Amino acid sequence: MLRKFKEYFHKLTTNHDQHRQQVMTIDQHIVQVGATGYYFSRALITDVPEMLAIERAVYAGKTPWDENAFxxxxxxxxxxxxVVMRHEDRLVAFCGCAFDDRRQDAHITNIAVHPEFQGRGLGHFLMREMIKRAQRLAYRTVTLEVRYSNVDAQQLYLELGFEKSGIKKRYYFGDHEDAIDMTYRLPVMAND
Incomplete structure (x- = not known):
């Protein structure tokens, strides 16, 4: 009986791991956002310096995350x-997400679009990609924190269907600005 349970459990976890690996695969590396093609791929350690440069451009010379954190x-x-997006071999946007099977939550840890490329739909594209992956994993929510002062990002998240779900007082390191918690509730779907 124990052997049969172990076999069942092994099969179940192996299937889950394979499904998760498929969900985290990027099939099409060239994506069209608006009229422009971008190279879309998983982020690598070698991308970190360019990710930090984008943070400096977005956050007035500061980097909310340091090299070691990335x-x-x-x-x-x-x-x-x-994931990262490149235009003509220049990293122009990135997004990170923590997928928690236990909580069935995909938490956006970081997203940034270089100021020269903002307003072109890249943030929307990256967020939709994370939401799609959470849906394929049959998660319940996608969550994030956003600076209280970042009304442009809040507007994007609201347009995508996120709702404000709380406030974290003095959340951000350095300036201690408050963060707004936002939650996207995923429709219940059958696994694919």
């Missing part, structure tokens, strides 16, 4: 999914 996230073998 490298630690990218080295994690499971539960993390970071």
């Amino acid at each position: 490298k630690t996230e990218l080295r994690r073998q499971s539960g993390r999914f970071y």
Whole structure:
């Protein structure tokens, strides 16, 4: 009886791991956003300097995450999914997400679009990609925190269907700005 249970459990977890690996695969590397083609791929350790440069451009010379934080996230073998977008070999946007099977939540850890490429739909594209993957994993929610002062990002998230679900007081390191919690509730679907 125990042997049969172990076989069943092994099959169940193996199938889950294979499904998760398929969900985290990027099939089409060239994506069209508006009239422009972008190279879309998983983030690599070698992308970190350009990711930090985007953060500096977006956050007035500051980097909310440092090099070690990004490298630690990218080295994690499971539960993390970071993607980048390039235009003419220049990294112009990135997004990271922590996928938590236990909570059935995909938490957006970081998203940034270089100011020269903002307003072109890249943030929307990246968010939709993470939402699609959470749907395919049959998760319940996609969550994130956004600066209280970042009304443009809040507007994007609201347009995507996120709702404001709380406030974290003095959340951000350095300036201690409040964060707004936002939640996207995924429709209940059958597994594909």
